[in-house]
Amino acid sequence: SDPTLLILPGDGIGPEVMAEVRKVIEWTGANGGPRFDVQEDLAGGCAYDAHGTPLTDGTMARALAADAVLLGAVGGPRYDALDFSLKPERALLRLRKEMDLFANLRPAQCFDALKDFSSLKPELVSGLDMMIVRELTSGVYFGEPRGVTGEGDGRVGINTHRYAAPEIARVARAAFDLARRRQGRVCSMEKSNVMEAGILWREVVEEVHRDGYEDVELSHMLADAGGMQIVRAPKQFDVILTDNLFGDMLSDVAAMLTGSLGMLPSASLGAPRENDRPRALYEPVHGSAPDIAGQGKANPIACILSFAMALRYSFDAGEAATRIERAVEAVLADGVRTGDLMQAEGGRPATTAQMGDAIVGKLSGT
Ligand code: NAI
């Protein structure tokens, strides 16, 4: 039977961009790409409206059983006053936690038509294709002890940067596996010059490398120097492997290499299951964009590229993924632009649906 793809459109522009992804999913299934048993469910504010909770146990169970989950975005000002446990964002936190998604993948890929849009000089980013793999479930955001103690001048804020060897090993394996499907190079970033957790990080990454990944080229960089190199010469990188804190910063820096938030996909992967497929959640980096929701202004490309990542990393359909990426590239080269891209040169304004249709049109033409 067909693999299951659980779609959670969510709130704000989530359902708008997901409607365009649906067109791409249908096209792919009808044209030699994988076919899916597509299921749809509520997550975020819309689930709260319907059920009084941002993610029901039933939806959680479907997500755990699905071969992959594709999420639009959650949240919005209507829900800002809710108790923390009922907030739409809790849906995402619960999905990440229960699916045990420890590897966050953020590609920084430059589409040539948008190279003037980057914060860097066009020649530095033209042809750029790198991927940051960030550890997502441990490190200083979770380590104990934590808290603020004392009073007045005696107050102390405490967080603990803690990594256990298996936590490093599993995200390292994810990065090496990924590099094999790309250019075969991993650069690991930590601060082993000043942090014990960094010394262990480097040690364990080298152990994992020796133990079955010697065909992948491994290098190391201190995370501060790495940040500098990402901005100075980003094309030197294939896969960057790093921890939760450094990955948070480095992936936001890398995002600015390619321009609009409306272009950026992401994936979060867990451990491989019996069927060899890791648990996986694919989603655009952007949020629910309440300022433009319901107006047909949202750029659906980030979500469409997230589906392409699902094809490549969950369903071994790299060829179908590449076709989608080429169609996106071609549409951008034609000058089709949602509002967020209008400052790029030679653009013609398009609505969300017109952008989706143009991409499907290119797919059909190739
Ligand atoms: P946002 O990403 O929703 O919007 C930031 C800016 O980028 C806005 O001006 C928006 O119009 C623009 N933008 C975002 N996506 C776009 C797209 N596809 N096309 C064109 N323009 C786009 O971040 P913001 O405003 O901080 O948060 C809004 C809501 O989304 C909040 O409730 C927040 O909690 C939630 N959020 C949800 C995320 C998720 O579901 N993963 C991630 C980030 C925020």
Ligand code: MG
């Ligand atoms: Mg961040």
